[in-house]
Amino acid sequence: MTNISDELLNRFLDNELSIEEKKIVKNEIEKSSSLKKRYEALLLTHSLLQNIQPDSTSLNFSKVVMQKISHRGVIESQQKRFLFIVLALLGFTILGIVVYVFYQIFNTTQLSDSSETISTYSNTIGDYFSALFGKKNLSILGSLLSFIMLVSGYFLYDYQKHSKKNFSH
Amino acid sequence: MILLIFQTNFQPSIDICNLWQDELVYMTMKNLTDVEIIESVKKGNQADYTVLIDRYKNKAFTMLKRMLKNEFDAEEVLMDCFLKAYNNLSTFKFESKFSTWFYKIVYNSALTKLSSAKRKIENEMSSVDDLHYLESKYLADDFIKEDNSVLIKKIVNELPPKNAAIITMFYLEEFSTEEISDILKISVANVKVILHRSRNLLREIIEKRNLLQEIL
Numbered sequence: 001m002t003n004i005s006d007e008l009l010n011r012f013l014d015n016e017l018s019i020e021e022k023k024i025v026k027n028e029i030e031k032s033s034s035l036k037k038r039y040e041a042l043l044l045t046h047s048l049l050q051n052i053q054p055d056s057t058s059l060n061f062s063k064v065v066m067q068k069i070s071h072r073g074v075i076e077s078q079q080k081r082f083l084f085i086v087l088a089l090l091g092f093t094i095l096g097i098v099v100y101v102f103y104q105i106f107n108t109t110q111l112s113d114s115s116e117t118i119s120t121y122s123n124t125i126g127d128y129f130s131a132l133f134g135k136k137n138l139s140i141l142g143s144l145l146s147f148i149m150l151v152s153g154y155f156l157y158d159y160q161k162h163s164k165k166n167f168s169h
Numbered sequence: 170m171i172l173l174i175f176q177t178n179f180q181p182s183i184d185i186c187n188l189w190q191d192e193l194v195y196m197t198m199k200n201l202t203d204v205e206i207i208e209s210v211k212k213g214n215q216a217d218y219t220v221l222i223d224r225y226k227n228k229a230f231t232m233l234k235r236m237l238k239n240e241f242d243a244e245e246v247l248m249d250c251f252l253k254a255y256n257n258l259s260t261f262k263f264e265s266k267f268s269t270w271f272y273k274i275v276y277n278s279a280l281t282k283l284s285s286a287k288r289k290i291e292n293e294m295s296s297v298d299d300l301h302y303l304e305s306k307y308l309a310d311d312f313i314k315e316d317n318s319v320l321i322k323k324i325v326n327e328l329p330p331k332n333a334a335i336i337t338m339f340y341l342e343e344f345s346t347e348e349i350s351d352i353l354k355i356s357v358a359n360v361k362v363i364l365h366r367s368r369n370l371l372r373e374i375i376e377k378r379n380l381l382q383e384i385l
């Protein structure tokens with residue numbers, strides 16, 4: 001008589017044995033009443049497990065999830081809009097600085113007759129930006145800029161964290 | 170006047186028609202495969218995601234409930250899983266089945282919830298001996314007269330998280346051991362060991378109960 005282990009019996013149940021092994025286990029089950037009882041109990045367990053019905057979520061579960069999805073979409077679009085405004089402001093400030101720098105360069109160099117029109121325009125723009133970035137406004141602009149950068153930095157960090165968390169799953 | 174009667178009389182029937190139409194669309198969507206629904210959602214039909222939720226919510230909820238041993242936590246985590254899946258639907262490349270991909274999210278979320286509750290499942294009752302407390306509990310007099318199917322459900326609900334997850338995925342979602350090993354990121358052999366241990370425990374309880382009932 002071959003000793004049929006629980007492992008072998010489980011593999012027999014899951015149809016994982018070769019034809020030869022199946023024959024041996026089948027013969028042993030027919031020969032031994034204790035093994036037959038063991039196998040029948042395993043078979044009963046298997047069918048009981050198959051027949052367990054799943055539990056149900058709350059009735060409005062799908063509705064709540066869909067509402068959350070829609071709500072999240074609105075928040076995301078608001079965040080995107082905010083980021084766009086912050087980036088536009090940053091871009092505008094950088095452009096102002098660049099124009100101011102060019103104005104300073106133009107002022108310090110001799111100008112030819114052909115470039116008079118350009119210099120008039122640059123003078124006007126330069127005057128505007130030099131007033132904007134004057135000593136009085138510079139500190140205010142600087143602090144505003146750092147505040148914007150801090151806020152946008154936080155949002156970017158938060159966004160990155162969320163994306164990382166989502167991708168890890 | 171006639172027009173007024175006509176309008177008041179026909180307004181509800183139009184609503185009913187719309188409801189029927191919605192129901193008909195839902196019924197049609199219900200017959201579609203996961204891939205077809207995902208493609209539709211990706212095209213912007215957000216509402217179609219409801220079909221996927223309805224398809225998986227109860228089975229995934231059962232697994233989470235068995236793993237977390239708490240109905241409220243299970244529903245909360247499941248909601249989070251559906252949101253995660255929706256947000257990452259664009260990254261789903263159809264290389265695996267949606268169910269496998271989704272259950273990975275569910276299983277990992279359950280682990281995160283368990284670890285946040287400082288319950289490390291790796292150390293929790295992974296050997297056969299550790300499962301014997303269930304055997305002694307359910308062979309007590311209180312449970313002798315209880316129906317086998319009720320008892321099995323109770324024991325499965327008390328199995329350690331990993332065992333409960335494997336049993337649920339194997340029997341309820343009918344995943345193969347290969348798919349379960351992919352979801353749990355453990356070897357197929359390991360999945361089989363855990364599955365057989367859990368099944369043997371249940372078998373032993375049933376066998377001993379049958380014996381006890383025969384004696385009584």
